[in-house]
Amino acid sequence: MSQITIFNDVPQLPPDALFDIKKRLSQDTRPLKVDLGIGAYRDNSGKPWVLPSVQSAEEKLKKDPNYNHEYLPITGLPTFTSGAARIIFGEDYDQERTISIQSISGTGALHIAAKFIEKFLPNKTVYLSNPTWPNHKAIFEGQNLKTAEYPYWDAATKSLQLNEFIQTIETAPEGSIFLLHACAHNPTGLDPNKEQWSQILDTISKKNHIVLFDSAYQGFATGDLDRDAFAVRLGLAKLQNVAPVVVCQSFAKNVGMYGERVGCFHLVIPNQSSEINKKVKTALNSQLAKIVRSEVSNPPAYGSKIVATILNDPELTKQWHTDMITMSSRISEMRHKLRDHLVELGTPGNWDHIVNQCGMFSFTALTPEMVQRLEQYHAIYMVSSGRASIAGLNEGNVLHVAKAIDEVVRHFATNNPKL
């Protein structure tokens, strides 16, 4: 009856690419190393940056005599979830149709969405952009859902494959689920323009598909919350009489809450009679609470209290808006510096896409072997897809990075006629 060997067949899985980069980086002893891997903001000295609005909110929070560690409700801190809904949907959002549940950042929100779909909308395929954040696939497939891809990025022209994208929306079985990046598409940094969004969402509406927006970078892309919420709000308007809309919202980047895991799952139900809206909302809310209860009981308090403090204090909100501009404009400046250096160096290829893309990342179009060489010879770390986190650049390393890119591109130039 010996079971000594029972674990021996548990296969070892490859390490998570991003967290593995972090590990290799910490073991690298070279003096000038550059982390362009994980999507976290760094200031001009390469350090994590605690937003001034966050610092003030933390002070305010801890001075509150009522501050304690009591459990939050299962669905989260109400002042946080309502504030989160206002940020993404606008001040006048329809509360009667909106269910907001605090989540363990964006991943947690997507995971709730996946569990919810598995339970109540089974057999629906979830369409993901090609490429997309690798964890998207893992999150949905982890709940036994089928995923498929829609064309998004044309590597040759470094632009949106709009026609192919639209075609996939049209040919997908009616009522499918489309995961859209609300802004600052990860990893390409390329978003549809307003007209393109309109066309995409109209087609989705025509086919009665359900949209799931992943909103991880609102305010981080352009510095303007409303501008970055354009697609979500347009989607809500176009789909309000058609289908539910899910929004998975993260405050990791735009408030810098990374490790505190602050996010929100929103489900906006389509408009029916007030009576039905109320009934559906109550039922859905109870089902979502059950899901949360089965995995974490109730969400972590600390980070959500900070964000709620910012969202419910006009002074702190104002400061936060300034903080987002600080971050987005520094990133934009780095995009320009990197592009300009590459142009000055005469690096083969066109590098304008670096400044045309937005958000945290640039999809550099560097090949996996170039990325590997960057790490091996220049101590520059990024994921093998060629996605570079621009926030890792600063005045002190941008020239080094440009020169390194120049070297690896030339090294492989003969093998890569595209560049």
Added chain:
Amino acid sequence: MTRFKSTSLLNKIESAPPDRILGLTDIFNKDANPKKVNLTVGIYKDNFGKVATFPSVKRAQDLVNKNYQSFQSLTYLPINGNQDYSKNVLDFIWNDSCQGLAHNYLLNDKINFVQTLSGTGAVALAAKFLSKFISKTIWVPNYSWSNHLNIFKENGFQYIKPYNYYDDSNGTISVDEWLSNLKLNRSQTDITSPQCILLHACCHNPTGIDPTKEQWKTIINTIYELNMVPIIDMAYQGLESGNLIDDAYLLRTCLSKGDWPNGLYLCQSFAKNMGLYGERVGSLSIVTPLNSNSNTNLNIDSQLKPIIRSFYSSPPGYGSHVANQVLLNKDLKLQWFNDVQNMVNRLKIIRLNLFNNLKWHDLIDFERQHGMFYFTRFTLKQVHHLRNKYAIYLTDDGRLSLSGINDSNIDYVSEALYEVAKL
């Protein structure tokens, strides 16, 4: 509008019942009765009815706040959690609490450790892992924490079986029945395929009654013989005796038994004994046999990570920084031990005071009655009567959270309990 194709499925979704514990707090909050008393949730309140932060935790918090940047608060933790926290919790649980019995496992890296979202997160992760690789059958005590069933059902177990734990007729534990129950079942099933069993480490929730240490030995021997896989839920370490170390006796009993071929699983939480409830601080440990393959622990680790990555990527930081400070700093750790002792002393005083009013002897049966809860054995009707007539809230199973009782409400609560007991 005729275009509701995508919504038709949603309209069919029925309301899930509200959570049996946390849902009640919502109802309580809306109750207008000025005398209302909330005895539902397992949160420790002081004699003023306040959820006070323990002095040790407060000091740890101040340290974290002061050295904010150096704790890299806010930056992402690794998928399996805060490494300093992991080191110190591993040390506290498997060194301090096990008094040397886990020494060889630590020495040989035979313990997989993950920071989790408190006890629930640990149980959920263990459930996902076990149901995928070891067994889809789990035995759960009847009664148990109401959320246990929900967690196991939602995270991969197909067969959730109750074992007889509590005898309603006389308010005692039915160990004999429990074990003969298991033996009978295992004689009818393939004993070579393991089955999981959930055990409450101490302060059984909701009954507040634990087996004696002698009984535990018999229980552990039996489940070992029956090729079962223990999942220990240790949510109340320290709340039984007031001594954190003493209360880990079930862990020590399991370790004394020897290697558990399919692993020993510990789901542990600092929610109650550090009062870090809402910060979600806990851990999952998996102890594998000493002679397991050298890759085994790496493989397990590699399987746990994708589960976490697809659930929530990485755990929240703040609570782990605070707990780590408590464990790291000798002074704070000592103070923490005192804080836990003080909490337990107050719970015992509440029991004594209630006993003085009610003369219910099991209230002060300290040999068997442990922790934050007293199990009234009230029927649902009595519980509802207490709620409707007196605005005193217990969970539906009759569980009473003792720390909600204080000097200003004890007479009112005693009177109500006395009246309702007569029904």
